[in-house]
Amino acid sequence: MREGTETEALTSLLEVIDAAGAVGWVLAGMALSAAIVTFYKIVVFWRSGLWQTKTLRQARAKLRQGEIVEAVRMLDRLHHPAVQLVTLGVDRARTIGLDDKNLEIEMEQLSLGVLERLKSGIRYIGAVAALSPLMGLLGTVLGMIDAFRQMEAAGNQVDPSILSGGIWLALLTTAIGLVVAIPATAAQIWLNSVIQKTTRRLEETGTAVLTGLHIHTLKARSVNNAVNFAAE
Template identity: 30%
Template structure:
């Protein structure tokens, strides 16, 4: 009988442990309270911005092979219309900058440079679209998480104050860990948004470098003696 009782107690302890381990991440997130709603929205927005910007920047960085050489040969031979046609058929920032420069051929060199630079600024603005919003999310998400922790701690201490007699450690620990969930969630969203922002900035810098190199190369072409 004694062995049977011990075995029963062990089985009960094992079931309790298994039930505790069965708590999923989703269950923990639900315990975070109303603050988890804006954090969820910010996470979805951050992922959307990141994916949309990656696709846009990747498309902008693609330059067809022999594009620059073809433009050089057409401009050098004086076939300006064909050069503009090639640029118009290529949907990239570099092609649009070169097309603007070709359309200004015959004007002073400074005018051509200014025209290309203005188009470059517009293209840079398009590439950096919503990056500031992603940076804002990376800073705002942890702050919202901290806010949820503070409000959760306040609620936990109110519940403790309303308890009569000795406060159970379970009540105290439950209130604290539920409050800390929002901090963890906010930091997770903030870190992901921060890493995504820095990655996108680096990719934009690479595209801008290509734009600058191509524009300088085009200006040098116009300065060559004929």
């Protein structure tokens, strides 16, 4: 029973799209591609660990206290892009020492690269959201032109059903365009909000890394000074 209902619904949907003509099928293709890209971005965000924020927040607290080793241990199994900033900061501090200016530039470049990869595809969804109402309007205009052309061809024997039927089909493309645009716009807004939150977390992590490395360095110097003083 349920399968029959789903089949009927799909058939009705295809009939509506077919009634809208070529513009209807173009809009259907735009809707399908936007849905695929949205699903793909969700998978990418999930695999990138963008929602693993609790552990990241705890690790940042450790970094601000200068507990670098503990923070790295907490982030060991995390996939969030912010982990790359911590790894970069720790590696640079170990190999060439703490250099605030250069390290900050490197972390900024790394963050920009990560965000650019995460943003890929969202612009396409935005394009679908912006263009689908215009495509629907184009279909409406073409449908109205065709309806009035049929009226002109009919001459004095104009059938009102020709005009009403033409207008109905013409407005159908506008409706389909809006149906495509609304969820595409919602998807774009939501995906951008995830990017904005990720940007903020990357900035907070970068600041925490610099702060943590400074505190860790000061602690190490204090221990060395104490050892040297005791040796004297």
